[in-house]
Amino acid sequence: MSETNTAPKPGGESDRATSGVEIRLENVTKQYGGQRHPAVDSVTMTIPAGETVVFVGPSGCGKTTTMKMINRLIEPTSGRITVGGQDVLRLNPDELRRGIGYAIQQVGLLPHLTVSQNVGLVPGLIGWDKSRIAERTEEMLDLVGLDPAEYRDRFPKQLSGGQQQRVGVARALAADPPVLLMDEPFGAVDPITRGNLQDELMRLQEEMGKTIVFVTHDFDEAVKLGDRIAVLGYQSKILQYDTPEAILANPADETVAGFVGAGAALKQLTLRRVRDIELEQLPTATAGEEPAAFAARLGGRRGAVGLVLDERGRPLRWVTRRDLDRSGSLATAGRPVEDSVDRASTLQDALEALLTADAGYAVVTRSRGQYAGVVGLDSLMGTIRALREQYEDEDGTPDGRPGDGPGGSDGGSGAAHA
Numbered sequence: 001m002s003e004t005n006t007a008p009k010p011g012g013e014s015d016r017a018t019s020g021v022e023i024r025l026e027n028v029t030k031q032y033g034g035q036r037h038p039a040v041d042s043v044t045m046t047i048p049a050g051e052t053v054v055f056v057g058p059s060g061c062g063k064t065t066t067m068k069m070i071n072r073l074i075e076p077t078s079g080r081i082t083v084g085g086q087d088v089l090r091l092n093p094d095e096l097r098r099g100i101g102y103a104i105q106q107v108g109l110l111p112h113l114t115v116s117q118n119v120g121l122v123p124g125l126i127g128w129d130k131s132r133i134a135e136r137t138e139e140m141l142d143l144v145g146l147d148p149a150e151y152r153d154r155f156p157k158q159l160s161g162g163q164q165q166r167v168g169v170a171r172a173l174a175a176d177p178p179v180l181l182m183d184e185p186f187g188a189v190d191p192i193t194r195g196n197l198q199d200e201l202m203r204l205q206e207e208m209g210k211t212i213v214f215v216t217h218d219f220d221e222a223v224k225l226g227d228r229i230a231v232l233g234y235q236s237k238i239l240q241y242d243t244p245e246a247i248l249a250n251p252a253d254e255t256v257a258g259f260v261g262a263g264a265a266l267k268q269l270t271l272r273r274v275r276d277i278e279l280e281q282l283p284t285a286t287a288g289e290e291p292a293a294f295a296a297r298l299g300g301r302r303g304a305v306g307l308v309l310d311e312r313g314r315p316l317r318w319v320t321r322r323d324l325d326r327s328g329s330l331a332t333a334g335r336p337v338e339d340s341v342d343r344a345s346t347l348q349d350a351l352e353a354l355l356t357a358d359a360g361y362a363v364v365t366r367s368r369g370q371y372a373g374v375v376g377l378d379s380l381m382g383t384i385r386a387l388r389e390q391y392e393d394e395d396g397t398p399d400g401r402p403g404d405g406p407g408g409s410d411g412g413s414g415a416a417h418a
């Protein structure tokens with residue numbers, strides 16, 4: 001960032017989005033007046049530039065307080081916070097906040113302003129001219145999937161909850177800040193809308209590379225969105241701060257394991273794509289071939305499975321040796337292939353296809369639907385095993401991350417990037 005002591009610079013002149021900057025918290029404490037214990041007790045962590053870091057933890061543990069100290073909506077009692085190398089306590093709080101996007105569950109749209117006026121609020125405050133604001137507002141509405149022509153002149157109460165949250169995200173991004181703080185921004189919508197909003201945020205972030213601090217109760221949301229997850233305990237003590245893969249493979253202690261919840265192994269499968277693993281090959285034949293010829297290729301091994309493809313190489317049917325012995329034509333032998341995945345699918349999608357197929361494999365296809373190979377149960381299990389081993393050293397503690405081991409964190413040592 002710049003060397004002068006001004007707020008994180010929003011809205012550069014170029015068309016390229018302003019990319020994220022590092023945030024550091026050093027021994028940050030918040031003691032609310034009249035409380036016996038600090039709400040946040042000496043937290044030290046580094047949030048790397050351009051990453052999405054998700055704070056998860058039980059209600060009341062201090063997530064929101066920790067986040068709001070970054071843009072000084074809450075003043076720290078002690079400690080130091082820097083954003084892009086600048087000490088936030090030395091900046092004018094209003095200016096600081098204009099340089100940091102902020103989206104919250106309650107959305108906080110101003111009811112008497114239209115959608116476009118809400119989105120253009122911060123750009124207006126920092127002195128953009130009217131035409132630039134209008135252009136930016138349209139661009140942001142487009143970006144979050146709201147047709148500007150239809151929505152720009154509506155008032156917040158004329159929008160659904162999910163649409164309001166989209167406007168909230170558009171507003172947070174409008175001045176192109178390097179940092180976004182998001183406090184349960186998708187908390188108040190149904191699961192499907194929530195999933196869509198999450199997908200969109202991920203897509204946006206891939207383009208923007210902002211530094212995003214995201215607070216949620218929902219561990220699955222954290223796994224989906226986070227480059228890193230900070231699992232926080234009472235007084236924002238850092239119980240574990242690592243990638244979703246590492247936390248799923250190796251929760252630092254019982255509390256984290258409780259938070260990860262059931263099905264950690266399955267959740268890991270959402271983090272890996274079919275293209276990350278080596279495909280297996282099954283014997284194949286085209287529908288016009290003789291069953292007996294294919295039977296010979298399939299061999300006599302019990303349970304051997306083959307695939308019948310159409311003339312363009314697309315998978316048609318699963319067949320076993322028994323199917324072939326009983327059938328006069330490959331076009332009707334065995335069972336139809338009902339589900340397939342491609343290389344971009346998650347391994348969880350592959351598992352689902354595998355279970356639907358009942359053949360012990362999921363078919364993987366290329367872009368035009370041609371057969372590329374299969375994923376078998378053994379390779380899925382092997383992937384989970386490998387992930388586990390990757391994050392474990394010989395003592396069973398997380399690999400190479402001092403202070404993250406079971407019981408090893410004292411709240412000040414959980415920073416993955418010191």
Ligand SMILES: Nc1ncnc2c1ncn2[C@@H]1O[C@H](COP(=O)(O)OP(=O)(O)OP(=O)(O)O)[C@@H](O)[C@H]1O
Nearest residue numbers: 032033035039057058059060061062063064065066
């Ligand atoms: N203004 C305040 N005055 C006094 N205590 C407060 C204040 N705001 C929060 N607290 C207390 O500080 C602690 C941390 O609150 P905080 O809102 O940061 O937790 P949280 O993890 O974000 O919770 P939730 O997930 O329920 O939103 C809680 O015990 C809360 O009661």
